[in-house]
Amino acid sequence: MPPFPTPNSTPSKPASSQSHSGTQSSQTPSSTNTHKAPSAALSFHQHAIMLRYSLSPRTIRALAALPRAAPPDEILRCAASATEFLSFTFSPPEKVAFAGINNDPSTRWHLREPLAQPWHKVFLVAQCEAAGGDYGDKLSLHARNDLYACRNRIVDILGQVLRACADLMGARRDAVGLRRALETWRGVVSGSWEGMPTELLQVPGIGPKKAGLLAKHGVKFVRQLADMEFYHIERILSRNPPFGQKIVRTLALFPRLALAVDIAKREEGARRIIVRAMLGCSNREIPNWKDKSLSVTLAAETPNGTLVFFWRGKVGSLMSGKELVFPVEATSGDAVFVWASCEEIAGTYVTGEVKV
Known part of the structure; x- marks a missing residue:
């Protein structure tokens, strides 16, 4: 994920502002539905994001139409409704299995309407993956193999859509939307929501x-x-x-991030401060979890949810510590929240906070 197109390319809040287990998700992707996406032409940045992730203009418009600080279930509904998923229909055996998944307590956002649309399948596959990937025992071996092949394609495409969503949120300085989009993707690809015991299944x-x-x-x-x-x-x-x-x-190769945040400088008579974030990795050697080169993201946000800083880099660059310094316009009593995590590994999320 490249730097966002902003002048400056969370937190003590739990990673999951995305929790709300068991809430009902009855809407078809309301204002976020790709079928209701605005028809206006894409902006320069939106067009660049569309090309970067090989997505359709309709999908980009729908993601861009998400409100600021969109709830995580709304982000996932919108992503699941991308035109790229229209071919992922339910087979008859899958409808029975997914009805069980929809009613399972581990599913955070349930659907109340009959399961019939492609986005229903993607929405539930994503949540099933983030809850440990248990699809129950209602599928025959043949149907299960077909679902697993389909699942891999769904996860790959969903990664493109959610990362595009994060880029769009970052471009408009929507820190909460950015954080939630990346948390959702991390949950799906790692097989665990952040802060849940299912993160042990990564081992x-x-x-x-x-x-x-x-x-x-x-x-x-x-x-x-x-x-x-x-x-x-x-x-x-x-x-x-x-x-x-x-x-x-x-x-020993599981990344252990460490984060400390302080105020490096205050400008007298002004609301401007300089925040310093020290991001490091406490492993003895460069983590290479499951033979992957690991990317780390760090972002800072103000109490009103404005993104004030974003950084992305390789975990190897953190072994001797990295000092990241950025200006923030804030009033006395405000807090600046900083968070960092490996992009695709649950259990690496760290936070810091500094009060002005």
Whole structure:
């Protein structure tokens, strides 16, 4: 994701301003529906984003029509309604399986209308993936294999749409919309909503049963697991050596971001301050989680949800720490929230806050 087209290319709030588990999502993508997108020509920046992510003009218009600080379920509904998903219809066996998924407690935003539209399928696939990827036991082997092949394509396209959404939010300095779009994508691609025990499923060798055992012993997050001695891991999971040592070695490559924020300078007689964010990575060696080159994003926002700074880079550049300095117009008593995370890994989200 390139820098946003703004002059300056959250937080102690939980990552999820996107939670609200179990809320009802009855709207067809209301004002965000691609079928109701405005017909105006794309701006220069919107056109560039469309080309960057290979999306249709109608999809870009619909994303751009989202309100500021759009709720995460509205962002996901809008993304799921992209024209790129119109071919992803339900097969008859899938309707039965997805009815169960829609009613499952792990699904955050339920649909109240009959499941019939392509966007319904994408909307539920995204949430199922972010809840650990369990599609239940109502599909035959053949139907399940077909769904898995379809799922991979849905996730790939959804990544393009949600990252385009984040770029559009950033271009208009909508910090909350940007944060929620990236959180939603991170949940889908990592297989876990931020701050949920399902983030343990990212660890090779840890499946749902082992994650459940760890959670019963108070180990709900990857960082907690990474801080354990190998023999404690083996004891809890009733596994023999060298299982624990393999887990510990694997987790040595899980990125551990660290963030500190302060005010570097105050300009007397003015509302302008200079905020300094120190972003680092506390791993002993450059994290290379699952053999991927990892990207990190950092953003800063004011209390009214305005994006005041954005940075994106590789995790390797953080090993000796990176100092990021940016100006903020603020009044006394305001707080500047700063957050950072690896783009596609749950459990890496860190926050900082400084009061003016």
